[in-house]
Amino acid sequence: MKLATLKDGSRDGQLAVVARDLSCAHHATGIAGTLQRLLDDWNFLSPQLEDLYATLNEGKARHAFAFDPRQCMAPLPRAYQWVDGSAYLNHVELVRKARGAEMPASFHDDPLIYQGGSDDFLGPTDDAVFASADWGIDFESELAVVTGDVAIGTSPDRALEGVRLLMLVNDWSLRQLIPAELAKGFGFLQGKPATAFGPVAVTPDELGAAWQGGRVHLALESRWNGRRVGLTEAGPEMGFHFGQLIAHVAKTRRLRAGSIVGSGTVSNLDWSHGVSCIAELRAIETIQGGAPTTPYMQFGDTIRIEMTGRDGLSVFGAIDQRVAPPAA
């Protein structure tokens, strides 16, 4: 099942079911008004939406309309939790190597995850607005899952059963603000502005065999100003699967329905796959030539992130954003 949240002037938007090929959609009105409402009562409501989804895919839904990603908010325009892992250890190692630091051995067993802000997410085609282009504006192409309720102390395998939906993420980062912020010792705040999400959230069965072992075995494409800079494999090098990331968070507290758990920047050891963020490109340049040569994003730059399924269809639709200064 594919689900989107459409702009209707409200804070949480309006839930819609979207056809598998993203051609058309149907309001979920009468079943669940918002995605959070669905997640709050998943077992009762989702079968009804699955029926509507089947009807829509058969072309028999009576009030279907053309699906337009520009009308989308983030699937959850605001959420009760957003935690983002650094599951691709190559990313962690690369960024550290560029500044001459070692990655601690414990990082192979103990996932690195940060708590993000979740009160205000960007839709897939919303401008990313920043007051200064000197902040080191960078995209980060990622995946995330949305969970149901997860109990304290849940094992990684059981935690995987708590995965309700998958989403595409652009975890905007302000690289020049991050070093001083992290040096203070309490994690990110100003360095992580509003995160953007892809047009549709999908149930794991939409991925077919590509969803395996808590990982998505598909390639993630990032196009910066139209040029492909990355086609990174999201599956094999994800050092911790989503169940492990969820279980890490659940060690000392429950996760409640609608929690979003991210994978971190998708990254591969083989540099020929390109990158899912500019920081990594600059790290490679530093390792190779002693200094970075690619600047971060400027006002007017665009970033397009998309993942194609084994059926050749776009899984989530595309994140397609422009970096913009504040309105005058």
Next chain:
Amino acid sequence: MKLATLKDGSRDGQLAVVARDLSCAHHATGIAGTLQRLLDDWNFLSPQLEDLYATLNEGKARHAFAFDPRQCMAPLPRAYQWVDGSAYLNHVELVRKARGAEMPASFHDDPLIYQGGSDDFLGPTDDAVFASADWGIDFESELAVVTGDVAIGTSPDRALEGVRLLMLVNDWSLRQLIPAELAKGFGFLQGKPATAFGPVAVTPDELGAAWQGGRVHLALESRWNGRRVGLTEAGPEMGFHFGQLIAHVAKTRRLRAGSIVGSGTVSNLDWSHGVSCIAELRAIETIQGGAPTTPYMQFGDTIRIEMTGRDGLSVFGAIDQRVAPPAA
């Protein structure tokens, strides 16, 4: 105006207006079903609740009932954002001094704030359940504000106008998990389990002249197993007022209605005021005698946190929790 959220089996509970003396309450049904709903449309809904509040305080509300804090959830049982500052620099300095570290000078100008989990809060009398008593279980007595919508780049003074409500907080901390977690560099996750909040949230006018310059000029009492361990002054030594904390978060992103911004552990230079967390007591013991002598909390321990107004009434009601092992 004083507001509480009552348990009704739902995730968000039921909003009620509570009399100034906490003697009785009245459901807000017909005006706003939940506190988040009120915050989402504050300017339209709050005057209607203020009318109900006046009627209740006059003893003329027709369906008033006795107020029982044990029926309370957190005022916001789940929220879209919870960030917690360390505005009392004495706390930061003391904890560092105990481990032989200096506080950076920049901490006087640049607030230290962490992003917390907000999907699952504890009510004022809910048990705090932990799998192990070896995790260094500690309370932290604090205050917090709930904001309306705050624009990117808002100044500290303007940010203060975004304060809708104040709350009492117990920011549970697992001290033995924190050092290794912070050493990873991305902030807290397992070290900060579900946070608890006092029975009622209050509008700033409830504090009268005690609400001044974005600070609450009242004393905060902490009783551990019935014994008073702290009566700390929340006003004069708050190094950053709430407007400054909000503005810090708003530098690179908006805050949306219902964001909770905490003060950090209330702490005074004069040790005779006692402490608002055990870590500080242990820090003092370490500075004085070379090693801490007071252990952290054990299963069965209780913590009661309360603040009394200049009128002698409890401002928020009391947080009164017990530390418990998981149900067998």
